[in-house]
Amino acid sequence: MLETGPEESLTAGMDELLAALERLYQEVDRRASLLDGQHGERLRCRRGCTACCVDEISVYAVEAENIRRHHGAWLATATPHPAGACAFLDEAGACRIYAQRPYVCRSHGYPLRWLDETESGAVELRDICPLNEAGEPIETLPAALCWTIGPVEEALAKLQYLADGGAMRRVRLRTLFGEATDPKR
Incomplete structure (x- = not known):
C-alpha cells in the first residue's frame, strides 16, 4: 500500500467527496428535468433571467472547491460581475460556470415545499x-410536483461535515475570484 502524507490524503479524500457531489448534482439535475417537464408553461427561468442571481450567495466549502477545481486558472485572472448580482454572471446575464453551478442555483424557480416545525x-x-407564479396555485400542487427542500440540503451538509470535520465552513462565491490556484486543494 502506498503511504501518503497528510496533504495527499486530504486531496484523495476531497476527490472522493467531489465525486459524491457530482453524483448528487446529477440526481438534482434529473429531478429538475422532471419538474421542467411538468412546469414548462409557468417557468420563466431562462438564460439571461438573473432575478435569483443575487450577490452575497455563499455555499458550502466543498461546492466552492468543486468550482475551484474546474475553473481555478480562470478564477485567478477573471473579473467578477459587478457587485449587486452574482459574481459569475457575464455581461449578458449568463452563468459562466453553469455546468459546475452550486446546488442553490440548480433548484431556483421551481415550486418549493418544506416542513416547518411549530408548537402545534x-x-x-x-x-x-x-416570475413563475402564473398557473395552478402552488398550494394545490401534488407534493411530487414541487421541489422538496431538505433531502439535498442534508446530503450537502453530510459532504461538508466529512470535508471539514463539522466546521461547516461556507464560502461567498465572490471571494473565489483572484485566488491563487493550488492543484492540491
Missing part, C-alpha cells in the same frame, strides 16, 4: 419565484 406540529410551507 409540522406545517407544510410553499413558495415560488414571483
Whole structure:
C-alpha cells in the first residue's frame, strides 16, 4: 500500500467527496428535468433571467472547491460581475460556470415545499419565484410536483461535515475570484 502524507490524503479524500457531489448534482439535475417537464408553461427561468442571481450567495466549502477545481486558472485572472448580482454572471446575464453551478442555483424557480416545525406540529410551507407564479396555485400542487427542500440540503451538509470535520465552513462565491490556484486543494 502506498503511504501518503497528510496533504495527499486530504486531496484523495476531497476527490472522493467531489465525486459524491457530482453524483448528487446529477440526481438534482434529473429531478429538475422532471419538474421542467411538468412546469414548462409557468417557468420563466431562462438564460439571461438573473432575478435569483443575487450577490452575497455563499455555499458550502466543498461546492466552492468543486468550482475551484474546474475553473481555478480562470478564477485567478477573471473579473467578477459587478457587485449587486452574482459574481459569475457575464455581461449578458449568463452563468459562466453553469455546468459546475452550486446546488442553490440548480433548484431556483421551481415550486418549493418544506416542513416547518411549530408548537402545534409540522406545517407544510410553499413558495415560488414571483416570475413563475402564473398557473395552478402552488398550494394545490401534488407534493411530487414541487421541489422538496431538505433531502439535498442534508446530503450537502453530510459532504461538508466529512470535508471539514463539522466546521461547516461556507464560502461567498465572490471571494473565489483572484485566488491563487493550488492543484492540491
